[in-house]
Amino acid sequence: MKTGSVALVLLNDTPLYELGLAGEVFGSPRPDLADPWYELRLCGTRRGVVRSEFGFRVQADHGLDELAVADTVIVPALPYEYVLSGRPLPSALTEALAEASRTGARMVSLCTGAFALAAAGILDGRRATTHWMYAETLQRRHPRVRLDPSVLYVDDGDVLTSAGRTAALDLCLHLLRRDLGARIANQVARRMVVPPHRPGGQAQYIDHAVPVTDDAGLGPVLQWASEHLERPLTVGELARRAGMSPRHFARRFTAATGTTPLRWLLDRRLDHARTLLEATDLPVDRIAERSGLGTAANLRRHFTIQVGVTPTAYRRTFTQHPRPGTTL
Incomplete structure (x- = not known):
């Protein structure tokens, strides 16, 4: 088991969603699960108050020099000006990211944070992902990245990248599984009232959103299956419990989850x-x-x-x- 220090990068106008997810997972001590927990360090281009999205202000107690001594560096979603307009990121940031990677930190990006890792050369020749809406832009700017815009997250060993929004939480929980094991990761997910595990290869987006928690559809069947894993379950049996033909069940299942029943x-x-x-x-x-x-x-x-x-x-x-x- 390991935890260690986590350096979370802050820029002015950083979107709050991924910033909050990373803070909740790595910054909330849980001594009943693991002690010590991670040590979260908020790192700005300079120490002091950083204005995040919607005007919220966050205190960065550390500068970018902290990245080089962190065990894990996380770049959340970038301010939209750097993604949409192509404005160059601060050179101090890309240089600090490159140095952290050279010194052995585990490098993580959430959503469009992949643009920063790519700009620092960390994703060259590596498989990675980002939010599907910005994948084409990332690939055009950084053609050496082996981009896969169809998955929730990519674990490439010491470099991990996620798709947008809730996929960032999937990657954070995946890191918990790697560091602390499935039981603790599942406990944290349960406390956050989210599914405990979505594999990284699951589809980023679906054509027909059918919620698996729909009481009239798949939710009860999937709950029953989760409680009877020791049985030789088949698609036919699950389909019967859902009141559907196997073919219709498989189609609806894939549309709702982005993966197959098996x-x-x-x-x-x-x-x-x-x-x-x-x-x-x-x-x-x-x-x-x-x-x-x-x-x-x-x-x-x-x-x-x-x-x-x-x-x-x-x-x-x-x-x-x-x-x-x-x-x-």
Whole structure:
């Protein structure tokens, strides 16, 4: 487990939404989950009051020199003048970002913050994303970026980028999962009353917005499936519970979630397996059964592909035993 220092970049007229999301996730101490929590440092082009979007004022207690010593650097969405007009970013910022990357900081952009990482040369040759509305502009200005405008976020190891708005929260929660494990990330998501995990490869936008929480549609079915992951669930069974044909169910599901029913089930099962690995002493073969992945070999295969390590290695990193009487 690790937390460390998080440097959050502030510019005049920075949009509040992504700024607030990053502040909520990394700046709110949660000693009951992890102690110490992250140390959030607000960094402006100079120390002092920064005027954010809508005239709100934020105190930047640190300058850009703080980026080079931070464990993680986050650039939230940029003021629109830098995105829409092409006005160059302050050279002090791009130089500080480049230096932070050279010294080993984990570099993160939220929404159009990717324009700053690109301007600093950090995204050259790397896969990245940004808000779909500004993807063409970013690609035109920075053709060396391997831009994927269709996904929620991209994890390229020490450089991570997100799409716009709520996708920024998805990436912040993904960072929690990397640093502190699925159980803590899920607890934070629950306290924020948001879905605990949307995979980065999920579509940024959908053609027909059908809310999965619609009581007359998919919401109850997905809740039921989440509670019965150990069963051999099929699209046909879920469709019957939703009162739809399998074909109509699959179409509506993809329109509502940006992913397929089978992909969604696999993600839920792997997420449940992570939690069981962290919070119980169950053997891997039992976790495979409880999560609906069948066998230990099947769990290891899917887990290694998606998470990048074996279940046993993951458990060693994120071992947390539940209190007596806890059931999962």
